[in-house]
Amino acid sequence: MFHFLDIIGTMAFAMSGALTAMSKKLDPFGVFIIAFVTAVGGGTLRDVLIGRTPVGWMLDLQYVYVIFIGFVLAIIFRKKLDRLRKSLFLFDTIGLGVFTLIGLEKGLEIGLHPVICVALGTMTACFGGVIRDILCNEIPVIFRREIYATLCIVGGVLFFVLRTMNLENDVLYLLSSSIIISLRLMAVKFKWYLPAFENQ
Numbered sequence: 001m002f003h004f005l006d007i008i009g010t011m012a013f014a015m016s017g018a019l020t021a022m023s024k025k026l027d028p029f030g031v032f033i034i035a036f037v038t039a040v041g042g043g044t045l046r047d048v049l050i051g052r053t054p055v056g057w058m059l060d061l062q063y064v065y066v067i068f069i070g071f072v073l074a075i076i077f078r079k080k081l082d083r084l085r086k087s088l089f090l091f092d093t094i095g096l097g098v099f100t101l102i103g104l105e106k107g108l109e110i111g112l113h114p115v116i117c118v119a120l121g122t123m124t125a126c127f128g129g130v131i132r133d134i135l136c137n138e139i140p141v142i143f144r145r146e147i148y149a150t151l152c153i154v155g156g157v158l159f160f161v162l163r164t165m166n167l168e169n170d171v172l173y174l175l176s177s178s179i180i181i182s183l184r185l186m187a188v189k190f191k192w193y194l195p196a197f198e199n200q
Contacts, residue, residue, distance in 0.1 A: 009098030014039040014070030016091040041128035097180035099125040118156035155180035
């Protein structure tokens, strides 16, 4: 289940990056690069920080293939996606939930404190999107009013709470990622925002 979620998250973020790049009218090479950095940017930063080098996607070409497939699918179906913004949001949300869990698991594998694991999960989920937005000349979502990184933190805390219940790993991963995805969908639907600072 963990590996399956990893692949789904990688493809979801690749498609999210590709859709963003196409909305900015980039050429195919530019679209692929944005798709690639969106999918692996957060995980690359995480692996470098925990000393796991070469980073994950360099050791397993399956990730490169998955990103390429996501890139191709985004191009093929771009005209059939009736509402680009909603499609982009959906893929981004799936990636957010899945990659948070991946970051948490990587931290647990090397015995890090739960607080650091939550930070790694948040970084894994968010920083690919940060790089994507910067390259596309947008203010990163994580720095705007929309609840984004906060959901990763909440999801990480809930993961460790659920972990104390001795659930099977597959159930734990699926439930935790579903909670994060559901919370973000609810946050957008009900317009939950953090207060923004303004100059007086």
